[in-house]
Amino acid sequence: MLLTRDSLPDTISDIAALDDLLCRPSQALVDDLRKVDGDIMILGVAGKMGPTLAGLAKATLPDRRVIGVARFSDGRARAWLDARGIETIACDLLDETAIEALPKVQNIVFMAGRKFGAEGGLSLTWAMNTHVPALIAQAFWESRIVAFSTGCVYPFVPVTGKGADESVPPNPPGEYAQSCVGRERMFEYFSRKFATPGRLFRLNYAIDMRYGVLHDIATKILGGKPIDVSLGHVNFIWQGDASAQALRCLAHCDRPTSPINVSGQDILAVRDLAEKLGARLARKPTIVGTEEPTAWVTDTSQAVSLFGPPVVDTEQLIAWTADWVARSMPSLGKPTKYEVRDGRY
Template identity: 55%
Template sequence: MPDLIESEAQLDAMLAQPDDRLIDFMRQLEGDLIILGIAGKMGVSLGQLAVAAIEKAGVEKNVYGVARFSDADARGRLEAAGVRTIQCDLLDRTAVAKLPQSPNVLFMAGRKFGTGGEEPLTWAMNTLVPANVADHFRDSRIVAFSTGCVYPLARVDSQPDETTPPDPIGEYAQSCLGRERMFEYGSNRWGTPVCLYRLNYSIDLRYGVLHDIATKIWHGQPVDNSAEAFNVIWQGDANRQALLCLGHCSSPASILNVTGPETLETEAVARQFGELLEKPVQFTSTPGDGCYLSDSSQATKLFGSPSVTADQLIRWQAHWIKTGGRSLGKPTHFEISDGAY
């Protein structure tokens, strides 16, 4: 890994670089892949990574990418990489029924921000769409992206693992549990192998918790430290693990927490950014009673440690902000603990 990332082209190339394990896995995996909801923050790089791994494995597979594609640029980048794009509204059951069958499905579609005031749409996107998909792809294996927000708030010394019962706060998190239940229902009814992929938080420098904190410090704004701590994972590692999870689907559905092994304290990270950016650091509050954390030791056992450490991510992020790297303008709102997004 480089000491620093100097350009968006370099960043995108790194996100699409498969390792030997993923290449070997693609060589053994049977059949095509279809990625649903591919046009979001992670999906484009996931599609590019899948194509790159298949090419390096020397095998022939189609990678289909499905979304509404309101962002024409995302569609163009995917097609340039070799992804076969399909425009589809996944809320439309008839349209979903026309999608090509594929033995390998990665489900990324969902709704989070703007839930307040539009709760019915959030519930439709996060439960009705999964029901449509689980039905149509009942004979496939499905990796369904989810979130650590389905867990209760935790303290640093008691992070939820996959055996922790869900206890979602607020309608967004409740709808995410609903998404999981739809895929679990499909798995139980039709024997569909499923892996529930509970992610928090992915980092690609243009967005993410580290981007949020560093940006506030760079602009002289106080950091909200009501969330005492958080976990992060390099988006390249998160995408690699998502593809490898196709080999860990089961019926009943399996569950996997996906994040880095480090627990980062918000105040300590902010002060580190202050030093790297040579800016003063201010805080808006004191840590609250809990925050969203996940124990990812099971993923580490299966896939090994992430290729990029949290400290490396912090240094990359500081340099990215300092040199004017592009932002997606999509804050994570990681500090929110009442479920109101």
């Protein structure tokens, strides 16, 4: 069954139902990927979002090879992918020889990188976020490359506007975000050198029921913990929509590669989100702090013009999250740290 707004469930019963929903393609995704020749290889597939993207790609293109590459230090991700017909290759992307041995496919989605714990080992953060992209960009110069980046490459912008669009020069706080600028510059440099088509996928907060800004807020409400609204505005997108837009970017690559912002259309107040979640959870949220006039928010007009609005809207995400958290369903245990303003993760 194809994904449409009318087909969305009222509740997501369990992880299996969540995975099935995340990996359900829309007609628009089917149409765009039919324009793209060749197989798809996803580098860094074992992260939070990688299995969703790989599963969605395979569900959309069941007759093509979808290859997932990672170290696979946790075997569960590999088993999940294998069960869905996705080829898996164990590879350390810091090993140039191992990279050269990977199959040369026409479509690369680059998802490798380091964020969580970035401040604990900054040299590794820079190596993963800048050195590895340089290796990949050279090894796959004849492929299309959609490279995951982040809205954190932008400076903070006023929350009264539309957010930072792609014309705003990167100028972020903190070494993690600076290393993400470095990642983009490596792909941009080699795209210019080799005329490699690509996109720099600047994503703000892909969420599912086990992770994300809404999950962070909802769990704090249930736990009676204060919600700091100093960084008081965010935008985010359903992980299934983000994965679909990343795959659709393969049909919308530029020479040289160019950035595209991906998130929800609306800039949302954390205070309002807390109130809505609190009403559904029958708990009054404890709000602390005062909203700053700026935040890390992006203008997604370009993505909307290419792909249309996300299938899953904010109100649906609030309803699903409150229901999931109220039932004490599983969490990935990885806070987004959306409230951080100094770039230290």
